[in-house]
Amino acid sequence: MEDGRLLGMRVTPLNARRIENFKANRRGYWSLWIFIAIFFVTLFAEFLANDKPLLVRYDGAFYAPVFVAYPETAFGGDFETEAEYSDPEVQELIEEKGWILWPVIPYSFDTIVFDLPGPAPSPPTLQNWLGTDDQGRDVVARLIYGFRISVLFGLVLTIVSSMVGIAAGAWQGYSGGWTDLLFQRFMEIWSSMPQLFMLIILASFIEPTFWILMVFLLLFSWMGLVGVVRAEFLRGRNYTYVMAARALGVSDRKIMFKHILPNAMVATVTLMPFILTGSITSLTALDFLGFGLPPGSPSLGELLNQGKANLQAPWLGISAFLILAVMLSLLIFIGEAVRDAFDPRKTFRA
Amino acid sequence: MTGAATGDGPALLKVTGLKTHFPIRKGVLAHVTGQVYAVDGVSFEIRRGETFGLVGESGCGKTTVGKTVLRLIEPTAGSIEFEGRDITRIAKEEMRRLRQRMQIIYQDPYSSLNPRMKAADIVGEPLKVHKIVSGGALRERVEALFERVGLRPEQLDNYPHQFSGGQRQRIGIARALALSPSLIVGDEPVSALDVSIQAQVINLLMDLQEDYELSYLFIAHDLAVVEHISQRIGVMYLGRIVELTDKRTLFSNPLHPYSEALLSAVPIPDPGVTREGRVILTGDVPSPINPPEGCHFHARCPYATERCRMESPSLKEVEPDHWVSCHLHEGNVADATELRPERT
Numbered sequence: 001m002e003d004g005r006l007l008g009m010r011v012t013p014l015n016a017r018r019i020e021n022f023k024a025n026r027r028g029y030w031s032l033w034i035f036i037a038i039f040f041v042t043l044f045a046e047f048l049a050n051d052k053p054l055l056v057r058y059d060g061a062f063y064a065p066v067f068v069a070y071p072e073t074a075f076g077g078d079f080e081t082e083a084e085y086s087d088p089e090v091q092e093l094i095e096e097k098g099w100i101l102w103p104v105i106p107y108s109f110d111t112i113v114f115d116l117p118g119p120a121p122s123p124p125t126l127q128n129w130l131g132t133d134d135q136g137r138d139v140v141a142r143l144i145y146g147f148r149i150s151v152l153f154g155l156v157l158t159i160v161s162s163m164v165g166i167a168a169g170a171w172q173g174y175s176g177g178w179t180d181l182l183f184q185r186f187m188e189i190w191s192s193m194p195q196l197f198m199l200i201i202l203a204s205f206i207e208p209t210f211w212i213l214m215v216f217l218l219l220f221s222w223m224g225l226v227g228v229v230r231a232e233f234l235r236g237r238n239y240t241y242v243m244a245a246r247a248l249g250v251s252d253r254k255i256m257f258k259h260i261l262p263n264a265m266v267a268t269v270t271l272m273p274f275i276l277t278g279s280i281t282s283l284t285a286l287d288f289l290g291f292g293l294p295p296g297s298p299s300l301g302e303l304l305n306q307g308k309a310n311l312q313a314p315w316l317g318i319s320a321f322l323i324l325a326v327m328l329s330l331l332i333f334i335g336e337a338v339r340d341a342f343d344p345r346k347t348f349r350a
Numbered sequence: 351m352t353g354a355a356t357g358d359g360p361a362l363l364k365v366t367g368l369k370t371h372f373p374i375r376k377g378v379l380a381h382v383t384g385q386v387y388a389v390d391g392v393s394f395e396i397r398r399g400e401t402f403g404l405v406g407e408s409g410c411g412k413t414t415v416g417k418t419v420l421r422l423i424e425p426t427a428g429s430i431e432f433e434g435r436d437i438t439r440i441a442k443e444e445m446r447r448l449r450q451r452m453q454i455i456y457q458d459p460y461s462s463l464n465p466r467m468k469a470a471d472i473v474g475e476p477l478k479v480h481k482i483v484s485g486g487a488l489r490e491r492v493e494a495l496f497e498r499v500g501l502r503p504e505q506l507d508n509y510p511h512q513f514s515g516g517q518r519q520r521i522g523i524a525r526a527l528a529l530s531p532s533l534i535v536g537d538e539p540v541s542a543l544d545v546s547i548q549a550q551v552i553n554l555l556m557d558l559q560e561d562y563e564l565s566y567l568f569i570a571h572d573l574a575v576v577e578h579i580s581q582r583i584g585v586m587y588l589g590r591i592v593e594l595t596d597k598r599t600l601f602s603n604p605l606h607p608y609s610e611a612l613l614s615a616v617p618i619p620d621p622g623v624t625r626e627g628r629v630i631l632t633g634d635v636p637s638p639i640n641p642p643e644g645c646h647f648h649a650r651c652p653y654a655t656e657r658c659r660m661e662s663p664s665l666k667e668v669e670p671d672h673w674v675s676c677h678l679h680e681g682n683v684a685d686a687t688e689l690r691p692e693r694t
Binding site: 012239240241243244245246247248249250251254259262 | 420422446447449450453454456458461462463464466475476479480509522525529
């Protein structure tokens, strides 16, 4: 049997079957593509929603304010500081000798819109498609950046906590005996701590940044995979081919990663999308409570909180809710499809 | 117990008084509540180029002997000498290097190969791990090994499930052979194969022995197979060797009542023959957790006396190179024959 190929990587027949199974689940398959498309677009949020123009033509020269900070004097202004492109005076200066190419949404997540029709939060208009929040910032821009930071945070947290969890579970299961017993008790104590309160307490005396928050959440999220990996390793260390590898003089680490870990991969990969949704949810929850990302960051949880505080401005709560609902549903659909694709007992239509 | 065999060639492996006990743990604190006396004082020697057969019914500890000899299971007591060197207590890393010289072939050709690895990677793994060859030379070595054990080089990149049972066992043999060891422990290497394949694999093992001067510790429960391949045979019962001699003596003149029973259980493939005086054992093997007092075999032995219930016999040389552990055969062989009671 020849191995197939996917994206230039060799794929075993078994994995080829899994990919087929995944594709057969239309809902999960399309969810994956939609999610990838949205995520890909938001990765370029700076080109989509920014208070700096994509391109400026001024006096016969091109300027790219997205990448480079130009002083106002470059466009014939008075100040040495970076040009405020949203300032009508600067715009006039530039348009005298050229033109400005704006992104689709001419606001960044932290741009305060001054020429609002009413007090902030102001309702949707042609300029601000979903209105502004209570500090006069454009909601669409905040949603785009908020989606990106949520998914990136979730992905990094999932990868890091999976690595920690797999390493811990592998070590625990492979060692067995007292190591296993003591570590299991430690896990029981650790996991019985009230996580949310611990995080709130921690966040209240250390000002959390993106990475500090990551470490906080990692403190508890790494335990998600330890159980399954440990079980696989407890079972795997007694397989005859593992004993055979030991008899050949293969080192413990090689045995763990080459001979036993692949068996744990199915359980791990199946759980990963759900860890991702869990990570995003916990970040949102902390943001909602005001213990998450530093103030001013574009965060979906913070927007939800604003929606709760400003019930007279339903565009805040509804848009944040919709984005979260779509994102989490897509991820759950993908997760279900992955889980089913790895299920050897499941049959699929051809 | 003394070394149970004295031979002409130098001993490659010398096992003395080997004991492997497994603790039984219970309760929250996992305190030891008992022991499984899997191997309880076993001594034997294997000479260079020799095949030593170890037979016994299931649960008698023969596999544990094999694994303990390779220190895949740690011995509780006794000593293992390999190539003149005591390896009973040497460090893990040193043992890892020594594994090049001693290998094992497993009983089950299905579970002993990693289903996710290609045949070439399985056979090449020991060479890679011990950094003997790599790259193109590795592939060549693996190919040569493949041909040596009777597999086609086109099959190098197949996965284990694409092979038959006999072919898989050949992969296992090639893997054991890769490091050119001097001792191979065969842990019932043919008992999972069907009879026609058994013969092929046995013949392959014997050919390899001749070519590479291998020594085998051949563990089996099938006496016909052991008779074919071994020069000397040890009969095990409940963690102890009860009789140890060359195969001709064992099959023509078994002295221990258990060996007798074992031999008379070998079927004769001729429906016309009715065998006289078959020794049929009653009862089951006692539990190795609570082995009986005295001789382990006394509960099932047709000749058991009061002494057998009280006192454990030791392995004694009753005639040159014929060791028996039985109170009936303590003098020389003449006495022993005299002492043997009439069969009923």
